[in-house]
Amino acid sequence: MNYQQPPHLQAVILDWAGTVVDFGSLAPTQIFVEAFAEFGVKVSIDEARGPMGMGKWDHIRTLCNVPAIAERYREKFGRKPTDDDVTTIYERFMPLQIEKIGLHSALIPGALDAIATLRDRGLKIGTCSGYPAQVMAKVVDIARDNGYVPDHVVATDEVPNGRPHPAQSLANVIALSINDVAACVKVDDTWPGILEGRSAGMWAVALTCSGNALGLTYEEYKALPPEKLAKERQRIEQMFEGSRPHYMINTIAELPAVIDEINARLARGEMPQGC
Known part of the structure; x- marks a missing residue:
């Protein structure tokens, strides 16, 4: 055939x-900003938009790999963000996203x-x-x-x-x-x-x-x-x-x-x- x-x-x-x-x-962009802010780490709207389209855990991991964001995280916590840290941010991101998705x-x-x-x-x-x-x-x-x-x-x-x-x-x-x-x-x-x-x-x-x-x-x-x-x-x-x-x-x-x-x-x- x-x-x-x-x-x-x-x-x-x-x-x-x-x-x-x-x-x-x-909807997704603003929630990334808010989720990081709850851990005392500033992420701008433009930074949050960079990896858009990825799955949300991968998106957060990618943001944490950005040198400027990783440095802000280090200044707050004394170390660069690990995968466990990414998961912690993701677990805060999820309820925020569900709460505000309708907006x-x-x-x-x-x-x-x-x-x-x-x-x-x-x-x-x-x-x-x-x-x-x-x-x-x-x-x-x-x-x-x-x-x-x-x-x-x-x-x-x-x-x-x-x-x-x-x-x-x-x-x-x-x-x-x-x-x-x-x-x-x-x-x-x-x-x-x-x-x-x-x-x-x-x-x-x-x-x-x-x-x-x-x-x-x-x-x-x-x-x-x-x-x-x-x-x-x-x-x-x-x-x-x-x-x-x-x-x-x-x-x-x-x-x-x-x-x-x-x-x-x-x-x-x-x-x-x-x-």
Whole structure:
């Protein structure tokens, strides 16, 4: 039997915060700042945003590896943070995250319409997140109340390795009965999420304005002067270059047009691994 490449897409695998909900990816970022602050260690919003997209324990470990943050920790405790210290911070992070997740869980404008369009075109909707299952359960409940119910959800602690490893995307492939990873598109607002999709052999679409990289509310985004927005978009596109997304768009509202283009490329024989 000969290999036959997929003639069209079968599924879209969407991130959550910054992609479908929480326009500026504000919920996780602020909680990192607060969790470290409870131990007397200052972490700025910009520092907290750096590893966004990773699982939350890995995110905290990465922050603790930042020389400036590690030095602040040493000044407070007389030593650099160990994995046990990371776990202690993580255990404080979790209840804070669960308590406050509802403050930043509104659907991103245009998300429901875009997802409905994808479903009309026969695509399944898989999802994954850097949130652990305990937090995801609350996010999913709030999203359901707001009209968003994906076909599958994979939390970061439900697989052996979180982003940038491909495990979460591949878990969606299995659960959704997709027969070829090249028939999938991974959509994310962070570089670990784009690397996840790339490593899984999928098409990858990066969001430049709705998520972590811009870090603004929807209202703040819409109020940006055109020249400022253009400058910020250029910065964000440069940030994404190393993760090699196939497309970069402002928000999920623009995704249906990209899906049409990818379907056309598949019909011409193009594959995500070759470009």
